[in-house]
Amino acid sequence: MKQLNSRQQALLSMLADGGFHSGEQIGIALGISRAAISQQIKSLRQLGLEIFSITGKGYRLDTPLQPLNAEIIRSHLHGAPVHTCAVIGSTNQYMMAQLDRWQKGECLLAETQTAGRGRRGRQWHSPFGSQFIMSMYWRLDDGPSAAMGLSLAIGVAVVRALEAQGYQGLSLKWPNDIYMARRKLAGILVEMSAAVGGLCHLVIGVGINLNLPDDVIARLDQPCAHLAEQTAAIDRNKLSAAIIHALRETLALFEQQGLSAFLTEWNRLDMFMQQPVKVLLGDQIIHGTYCGIDGQGNMLLQDGNGIRKFVGGEISLRADS
Template sequence: MKEHSIKLSILSMLADGSFHSGEGLGVALGISRAAVSKHIKGIQAWGVDVFSVQGKGYKLAQSMQLLDQQQLEANVNVPLALIPVIDSTNQYLLDRIHSLDSGSVCLAEYQSQGRGRRGREWVSPFGCNLYLSMYWRLEAGMAGAMGLSLVVGVAIVEAMEKLGISGIKLKWPNDLYYQDKKLAGILVEMSGQAGSAAHLVIGMGMNLRMATDAQGITQPWSCLNDVTNHEIDRNQLAAELINTLESALNDYEMSGMHGFVERWNRLDNFLDRDITLIMGNREVTGVSRGINEQGAVLIETAQGLETYIGGEISLRGSAS
């Protein structure tokens, strides 16, 4: 954190979207104009679009709302760590599970090693999106975590609905979609021993505002700004997600999947559509019929209604 303090201070000053001279930034921070230029290059390496105009100075391509620790803490009831630059919010919590209270949250502005399912990279430019992880101690143990990522997906969509954001759907087992394009991903990482509580770290990365030429993304994607057509209050969104997720996990702890199946099926992006479920070298084609009480996906095939607990869904005849 300390080594990034000057870059973060520069970003805080540039966040208003106005021009700031290199000289003015240097005076405010007690550094040279050359040092300012060097830090700007470091900021650009975080994926921030900063440009300079001779005689005017530096300017962000778009204004930026930074996450605010005090504002967040005033609106949530769980321990919260805001670490602007981090390797991975999930990894931060995984490294500390034995000293954390259940419900503890880590947020970041930028992840250098953000990851999705199966070790995939999650592209994480600074200040554009939302990177959030929560630690949860599940007393029911690892066997009780079946279907938990589905519950998390429901909670995230319902949180956005509370903010008046509609049209978001779920892709089994762990993605959020808007108009058949990926909006957010969920990664649940778990550890524990048989007969004891399970330690869960639930990570979420959501696209809020991404450059149209974003590098490293290999599938169709969307941003929340595409849904709302206006800038999202990132602090308000983060607080609502945290509170709704905590409530949903408490419900899940008490009642398991009961009540969540109907809530999930209401939001299923692929319900009653032709799909292909890909499981390694095997493919199953049929019509999606939602999920069951165990969190398995239901597919109506030529052989009848079949259930599956693993694999990747795609629309039949098109990558998704």
């Protein structure tokens, strides 16, 4: 895990507005020489930030950026600590490696991660400052069976938080993806460590596209969406606090009532309800009509053999076209 040093933070704060800042302005503000400015610019570029340099104008970011600020995020919340960092391999892996350290609801947010993972180990692309990247620790006293369907409840919570911020056209794709305008917006990765009948440690990772550069979108292997399509100015810190608050409330309710408290909302948001789909199970392709989920969060598919149940993690679900 890496934090920006004080000069990098100050320089990034200056450039965050997306406007040009001359070398003279930066040198005075940071108290450094022109040569030192070049080194600091280079260090930010190495993090993946696109910084333009034009003679006579100075430096500017390709896209305006609002850096994460843990103090601002915490000011909208109460309870467990919230941490931020600039660069990390994976927020989930970092928290999973030291499970005894965390309080319930404690969070870690990152500007970028270099080894982010989606479902089934897929790479999660994360340009610096362009996504909401967060992991939260939770634990369940009743063991791993109590976590059945948790990722679905988390999906509902994230959509609720985004809808409350004014975002529209959101839907859920079983078991752990969030879509906007039928393109992938966000993913959820829940990891656990537990003994049968014992305490269940959970790390809940959420990644949401905020404002992806065009070249990143072009490299992705599926159509994706980002929140900037609906609003030009995203208050990352306010949005982060809203999502964290929604997740903490959801997890507390899930502990009491399980997935049943979220089934109605899931059905409202389910992208494929009563639509033809195909299920990819290894080399096998199964066609049928998607019938939603059961009380344990399993996917239900109707085909020539009746209604069949599929467990999350073993299959991929796609539109049948």
